[in-house]
Amino acid sequence: MSQLNWNQKNAVSQFMQFTETSKDTALRYLRNSRFDFDNAMNAFLTDKTMSDQKQDKIIIEETFRKYSSDKEMDIDGIIAFISDLGLNVEDPIVLALSYCIKSSKIGAINKDEFVKGMLEIHCKTIDDLKHYLETVIKPNFTSTEDDSFFKEVYRFTFGFVKVGVQRALPLDTAVDYWRLLLVDRFQLTESWIEFSETQLKKDVSKDTWNMLYEFLKEYSSIEDLKSYDATAAWPSTIDKYVSYVLSEE
């Protein structure tokens, strides 16, 4: 210690003042950066966030462990998790929640994904999450002026509920989620579902899934469909739907 010159001593005391740490810590960082004050500060701050995160991570993992002792939360854990949040599994907002915590597959929550997702929205505990749900997710999800969050959740749902490497979504699954998400929102949803069940009878491609949202948003009644242009960029499944509906009329 005695070997420190005046400049170095000055740096140590300044470092301690800025970071509210002990002299030992200050010396460790400064020595590691050869008494370059800025570099030492940078290193310290990086470590600090890391350790903060580490602590956060521990808390989040604890939260996770309440529902699963394993790497993955199974369906029972998820049901408990969701009801602790005061939600019903059938509630479409669960999809929005899954989207926010970056859950990749329905029916299981991976611990690493869970931790990463929670960190990103700065939630550690169930209470944090409840708060986030009330103040951020719900207002955005139900907003009538701006449907951009809802649309993101809708688009996310395709990959979220799809099983395996199949490109397309099985029709019955797709129909379930259309019922859950779109029926209350768009008038023609029921008629689309009827068409896809009785006429199309085919799995739903990602493009059809995505474009359906735009389509239902743009055409809100059968009357509107009379101005539909089948040569425009809509997927051909939607062309089929329109010509079917108009021929039924």
Added chain:
Amino acid sequence: MSSAVDLPNPNNLEDVWAYVEKGLDILLVKPLDEVALSPQMYMGMYSIIHNYCTNVPVSNTPFWGSDSSSSSEFRGVEIYQRLSSYLNRRLSTLKSEVSQYQDEELIKEYMVRFTRYSIGAKYLTNVFAYINRHWVPRQRDDGHTNVYDVYTLCLMKWKNSMLFSCSKLLTDAALAMIRRDRDGEAISTPLLSGLIQSLVALGIDGSDYSVSSHQPGLSVYEECFEGRFLEATAQYYKEESQRFIASHSVVQYMRKAESRIAEETKRLDEYLAVSTTPKLLNIVHNVLIADYSDILVSEHRALLDSHSITDLSCIYRLLSLIPDGLKPLMAEFELYVRKQGTLGIQQLLESSAASANQDAKAATRPAAAVDPQAYVSTLLRLHSTYASLVQEAYGNNPEFVKALDNACRDFINDTKTFSKAVRAPDIIARYCDTLLRKSSASSRAAAAAAVAVAATSNAASASSSSTAVDPSTNANTISSEDDLEAALNDVMTIFFYIDDKDVFQKSYARALARRLVNGISISDAAEASMISKLKDACGFDYISVLQRMFQDINISSDLTQAFKTSAEKEDLPLDMEMLVLGSNFWTMQPAKTDFQLPPLLQESLERFEKFYQSKHSGRKLEWLYNHCKGEMRATYNSPTGNGTVTYTFQVSAFQMAILLSYNDKDTLTYRELESITKLNKDFLAGSLSILLKAKVLLKEPQDATIEDPETRFIYNTGFRGKRLRVNLNQPLKFEQQKEAAATQKNIEEDRKVLIQSAIVRVMKARKQLKHVQLVQETITQISSRFSPSIGEIKKCIDLLIDKEYIARVDAERYQYLA
């Protein structure tokens, strides 16, 4: 010189003018033939004016000197003014002279005076040359725009006093004359043309002081005459055409209108000003044609039906004179050709259906009901009828040629009106096949073993494939190479209209495969000629497969030769020919059945395979037994009891396998045959049914079904044929149908690939593109092969999005994903 002595004193204006006025009377008033102005007088007038203007009194010099810039340093204004008032007097005399005349007389008298006056005016130019040269320009420079050179002054005076006072009467008279002209009376056209020229000549507005330096304007002509003339014309023809059409046919009206238009054109040449041409014709065309265009168009319809070319051509000429006049005609023509085309094909179908009804066999096969040759000749007849109509009636107008093309394309590709059986690309490809194939009789004689093996006789002796061509049965209607070439060119005429060129290509390739494999192509030269035509029409890509097929055949024939001289061939008891064909280029598929080749043939095959592997190791040979054929000889005891009769059977490989089994036994059950040949039910029963029908084999019990395992098939030792050569190698029906279905499916698959690759090509080049443009460019890329529907293209876009070749950027744009 003496005259100079007679000249008055240039300083005395009164004397000077008195002298000049005497001259003017001679120049302007005296009858022309009496104009005898002596050179002295002429010179004198010029000189005195010159002298007067230049002879400035000496005493006045200082006074003028102080005002040297003023024009008044030239004397002249007095002369000019006196001339002007002289002209006024003269003109009022003339005015009162002509005022007593009317009509044609008026024109005549007016013109006499105008001619006299304007000739005089030209003389004046010379006499007043000094004023013109010096005084007038100076005055104009000083801004006196109402000063003109003397000739212009004369004309302006005439225009303002003489013409304006009687222009209405003159025009009345002229219009009356023109009306008489139109009514067919003889009139004096020089008189009219003179009047009109005079009006044009008077088209001066004085803005430029010299008429000689610029072209006269048309203002006077237009004001005094043209407007009223055009009005009268419109009125005249309106009345006439209404009267005429009420009592005559439309065709007569057309003739009348055309001759009227010709008359007016002539009239323009004879006495009207050039500038009137577009206006007059425009009015005449409007009144005579545009007002009747509806009637003409509906007459056109009737004339098309009666195919009256001269009248059609007359309507065409008339309507081509008015803007957009031909458009309804083109639409009518296109519609008509389309209707006639559809009708023509329908009649063909009905007549072939009628003949099919007489022939019960054909009736069971509706797909074959359309005779390709009749179909193609119907199309050609329709096309040439209307092509010559376009030429004769519509002067080969490119727009009409286009209308014809559109109509032809429409009815030739019309799949909605006609059943699937009438698909133009297929039928036309079949027609090509009939052209390029040796006629059925001669092909029967030309026996060549295909794709694998030739055969042995029933007595197990070697057979050779004899190739005697029966000269009497040379190809049906095509008698010479030139005729064939002409027929192929005709095919190309129609080929041009086919939308689904890819379908044609598939059918053509299939037929070509048959011709090549069976060796029944009429000639290599003809085949090559047709392929080069297709290449010219659609590019190298289109025919590359066809060319590869030829290559394979040539290589195979070399290969067979090499095999025959090789060691492997030694001691083989039969003659054989092999075709080795690239599976990528040939559409033929192996039969979906097991097959056990007879041992005799099996050995030949194995030796050939060994030979082939020694040349091309690593290539896999797959034998298409269903395309193999051969000849067998069977020797029967003559029915008369002495000697024998030997028949040659042309058979498929399957039939050969069946018949060879009878070398050992005379009776075999279905089950036994099944285990010998390993053929499945379709092929075994099919092959047997042909042998039974020809009575080469007999069935026992007779009422048993063929495919009953216990049915016995007995070799018919009492076989009798009408000819010594019997063709038993008939195609199995179920196979043909399968082939056609497979082709259809192939085409759809190929199209998807074509569309997708076109989309990817476009997107790769453009990176980002709007939907509408992508569709448009894709259609452009593919249209030489077929016309893709927007629906098909959209499906392919969907697929490519799914496969992540492209992605949506927004509601109407796509992005290429590398």
